[in-house]
Amino acid sequence: MSRPDVLERARELDQADPLRAARSAFVIDDERLVYVDGNSLGRLPRAAIDLAADLVRRQWGASLIRGWNDHWLDLPERLGAKIAGLVGAHADEVIVADSTTVNLFKLSVAALGARPGRTGIVSDDLNFPSDLHSLAESAVLLGRGHHLDLVRSADGQTVSTAAIAAALSEDTALLCLSHVAFKSGFLHEMAAVTAAAHDNGALTLWDLSHSVGAVPVDLEASGADLAVGCTYKYLSGGPGSPAFLYVRRSLQEQLTNPLAGWMGRASMFDFDLDHVPAEGIRRFLTGTPPVLSMACMEPGLDLVAAAGLDAIRAKSIGLVAFFLELFEEYLAPLGYRLQSPVEPERRGSHVSLGHDDGLAIDLALIAELGVIPDFRPPDNLRLGFAPLSTSFAEVAELTMRLAQVVVDGVYRKYMSEGETPNRVKAT
Numbered sequence: 556m557s558r559p560d561v562l563e564r565a566r567e568l569d570q571a572d573p574l575r576a577a578r579s580a581f582v583i584d585d586e587r588l589v590y591v592d593g594n595s596l597g598r599l600p601r602a603a604i605d606l607a608a609d610l611v612r613r614q615w616g617a618s619l620i621r622g623w624n625d626h627w628l629d630l631p632e633r634l635g636a637k638i639a640g641l642v643g644a645h646a647d648e649v650i651v652a653d654s655t656t657v658n659l660f661k662l663s664v665a666a667l668g669a670r671p672g673r674t675g676i677v678s679d680d681l682n683f684p685s686d687l688h689s690l691a692e693s694a695v696l697l698g699r700g701h702h703l704d705l706v707r708s709a710d711g712q713t714v715s716t717a718a719i720a721a722a723l724s725e726d727t728a729l730l731c732l733s734h735v736a737f738k739s740g741f742l743h744e745m746a747a748v749t750a751a752a753h754d755n756g757a758l759t760l761w762d763l764s765h766s767v768g769a770v771p772v773d774l775e776a777s778g779a780d781l782a783v784g785c786t787y788k789y790l791s792g793g794p795g796s797p798a799f800l801y802v803r804r805s806l807q808e809q810l811t812n813p814l815a816g817w818m819g820r821a822s823m824f825d826f827d828l829d830h831v832p833a834e835g836i837r838r839f840l841t842g843t844p845p846v847l848s849m850a851c852m853e854p855g856l857d858l859v860a861a862a863g864l865d866a867i868r869a870k871s872i873g874l875v876a877f878f879l880e881l882f883e884e885y886l887a888p889l890g891y892r893l894q895s896p897v898e899p900e901r902r903g904s905h906v907s908l909g910h911d912d913g914l915a916i917d918l919a920l921i922a923e924l925g926v927i928p929d930f931r932p933p934d935n936l937r938l939g940f941a942p943l944s945t946s947f948a949e950v951a952e953l954t955m956r957l958a959q960v961v962v963d964g965v966y967r968k969y970m971s972e973g974e975t976p977n978r979v980k981a982t
């Protein structure tokens with residue numbers, strides 16, 4: 556396909572896209588910028604601008620302390636209920652709080668407490684390092700002989716359900732995995748993996764950070780016990796927006812939040828010295844929520860809910876299919892390697908490309924070609940396709956610029972920089 560043909564094809568795909576109007580719900584100041592990092596920080600929903608102004612001026616400025624009763628105390632549950640609708644959970648099974656890592660700590664320690672006598676924690680080496688750090692340190696902290704065992708990926712991209720099942724035993728207390736792997740985009744089979752854990756009597760804890768808002772998730776149908784996830788990626792909650800946690804209803808009363816605090820008490824304003832946990836999901840709260848940041852995530856949640864996850868997933872698959880088609884023709888001959896599963900059912904909404912000069916290419920794309928991807932060492936350019944805001948035209952431009960940066964040799968002047976750019980947070 557010639558370049559004009561590619562652009563024409565992209566225009567046709569955009570016209571036929573049932574979600575094309577969603578792009579205008581986001582702030583896009585620079586139409587030439589190709590933003591393929593919405594899987595790290597989603598674009599700003601327009602509605603969040605007025606909401607933020609109202610929050611600060613009226614809710615904080617005029618309501619003052621009354622704001623807690625008027626608007627803020629129930630925010631963690633109210634927004635949790637909206638997220639529940641996106642992950643196949645009941646409204647009273649999800650709550651917004653803290654960061655993903657903190658929630659993972661709370662739920663993993665709670666789960667280990669609910670499986671006394673078992674010492675195994677199983678994960679895989681595709682999991683996000685922060686999750687593994689938290690699990691490993693929790694094992695040490697608990698001082699009861701817990702150990703973290705990692706299933707190793709044979710190809711650096713995928714881990715089979717059979718390999719996970721083989722690592723489980725009657726000593727496994729907890730299986731903790733990222734639903735979509737942060738680097739390769741590999742998508743675990745949640746229901747089958749959860750069933751394997753349950754066959755061994757273990758609990759499951761899923762990190763949904765790279766799937767929520769992009770991939771349909773059905774926690775209830777999958778039998779999942781626990782989950783956490785962040786809201787600043789495909790949910791467009793904003794930089795540092797708080798995370799969420801999910802605890803299956805039937806488990807809530809059995810688990811103890813190891814970070815007990817007043818917000819998770821049955822009666823938070825009696826200031827009694829005994830800690831009586833709240834009933835239900837609220838017991839997993841700890842301290843005061845970051846209200847401004849938390850409230851600003853609502854417009855993003857509403858956009859995802861309005862579009863619907865089936866439509867979002869269909870668009871995501873379409874965007875990646877278009878990219879992969881162009882990849883073969885334009886990028887593979889230039890030394891780019893596909894480092895993600897090809898089959899859509901085995902992949903989330905991002906794709907990783909390897910290249911021997913990946914870091915220099917990443918730096919050149921950002922500095923000179925108006926493309927924002929992200930980079931994971933040693934050679935991984937990660938391209939996130941955010942179905943609500945990424946257009947097919949953007950995918951076409953992305954491919955052309957990935958080709959141009961190599962053909963014109965623009966990247967060569969960045970070859971000495973040699974270090975991971977820290978100005979772009981790549982998670």
Ligand SMILES: Cc1ncc(COP(=O)(O)O)c(C=O)c1O
Pocket residue numbers: 654655656657683685686733737762764765785798982
């Ligand atoms: C899969 C995954 N898990 C956990 C985290 C850490 O999240 P937080 O910084 O909210 O603790 C990230 C960060 O982006 C992530 O991608």
